[in-house]
Amino acid sequence: MTDRLLHPTRRRLLAAGAAGLVLPGAARAQSLLAPQPTAPAAAPAAPAAAGAGTGSAVIDVDRARASPIPIAIPSFPGDAQLGQNIAGVITNDLANCGLFRPISPAAFINAGATGAVPDFQNWKAIGAQALVTGQAATLGGGQIQVQFRLWDVLPQTQIQGTAYTTAASNWRRVGHMIADVIYERLLGEGGYFDTRIVYVAGSGPRNNRIMRLAIMDQDSENNRFLTDGRYLALTPRFHPKLDEIAFMSYVNDRPRVYLFNLGTGRQRVLGDFQGITLSPRFSPDGSTVIMAQTTPSGGSRIVTVALNGSASHALTDGSAIDVSPCYSPDGTQIVFNSDRGGDQQLYVMAANGSGVKRISFGGARYGDPVWSPRGDLIAFTRIGGSTFGIGVMHPDGSGERILSESYFCEGPTFAPNGRVIMFWKQTPARNASGAGYSTHLYSVDITGFNERAVVTPTDGSDPAWSPLGG
């Protein structure tokens, strides 16, 4: 039996089995024992003890890309509005990732049938390979309970069954968590739907741009602004575990890296540094920030600093421009951007600053390196002659591929499963007064497939993807 608790401030993932620690406003998931499928033809399927992984990952991601998995997600009965809303969130997530093909409800045959076990023939007839059923209920005290089951239609087996109890305000998260379970169980790797995006919301004229931090769910819902726009705010990044963001702010014309606590809304400058501090990222264990610090000689160097501002170490000497450092997920290496060779290129070094080695050799300038959470790829911005590109290469510099190319694009960030990259594009002004200039977020699969605009209420730039559940 799996029990998971959702902390009210999102960062949840308390240990399994902590069932007694349900917090106010927290969500709790428990597994549902599978009803015995009365499978007429199927081989005796082991009853799916949910969470125990009896169902198979039916298809791999490469095949799903070429042929998205047909899945039926009928509205959950019970609290009909809630059930419809939850099914809508799941459907939207799975459709947008490009690896699933939700079947139109108009095609469903007798979808409202109740009963513990679906009538599989009706779902097989419309070509569904997977089926999601569930139930939504409003409990007392502002709580809801959502049960769902994932079925493999052809063998007529239950793959997963889970019930979530949480505050009603968390209903969208429940939908995302279910979508993540479906992704994981059918594709065999973790999903990324229960995540958020922090980004810079841009508005106003180009020469006096208002740039505010904003945060939203990965599907663009629940957008809210974190800073008021009095000061330029740039390059926000999530802490790997805490409800905290590192970003750069121009408070009082003293551009520095700040930490922003999402729970309290408080921000504080990180450390006491001369010059400008910029381009922060947390270490994989969350204990330090790695960033750049400008030097009196005009260069910039890579430094690390503890979250309380102490124990600062310089890893490069600052005679050149060294910016945009990012750790490998195991924390042993750092990729960064430098012009030490005469032009803006990507370099990798050990976490102690030794063994610096250039990795970008594609006949262009490169910036914004970011290491995949899987460790196997580094994403970057490629600055060509008249176009910019978002691409990936292996950490040794081999296998460079451009995923998206346009007039201007910048700033890749990986989804926590390493499968999708978000970035931003800029459209050029048509005239000298800046008409036509805009910035917008986009996402693309790491194969270059399924590029999509990511909707934001204002212009958007500098996206950063949260960890799963973050």
Next chain:
Amino acid sequence: MNLKMLGAFAAVALLAACATPPVTATSGAGTAVAAGPAPGSEQDLVKNVGNRVFFAFNKSALKPDAKATLDRQAAWLEKYTQDNVQVAGNCDDRGTEEYNIALGWRRANAARDYLVAKGVAANRITTISYGKDRPIALGDNEKAWAQNRNATTSVR
């Protein structure tokens, strides 16, 4: 392209100077001072000295015309010793955000170092970089980008 464009700028600046010559404040007691920048003010710097120097793409080296402007700024600062200044480095936006903040910093420091070499006390000058986030020209062509690659001196 760059040089041609900068030539055009210089011509415009000269015309502007001819069209509205700096007004000299008369010293007679009780005489109203005619409109014009107050000596030693930000406006004085902008109008009569030149508050910006321009750079080539992805470069921070000072070109001869930039040095000429900074020579005037150094002389002006020697005259108005009460003024402290900030030198802000800026970039066009055909580059990445973080790198451009560092590049703007290097441009601001190149201008600052020149002023200090000309005798301006280092503690009168602060430097900052806005990277590509505070452009002065709003278009997207070489002419606009050239204007946005600058170090801008302002009175603090």
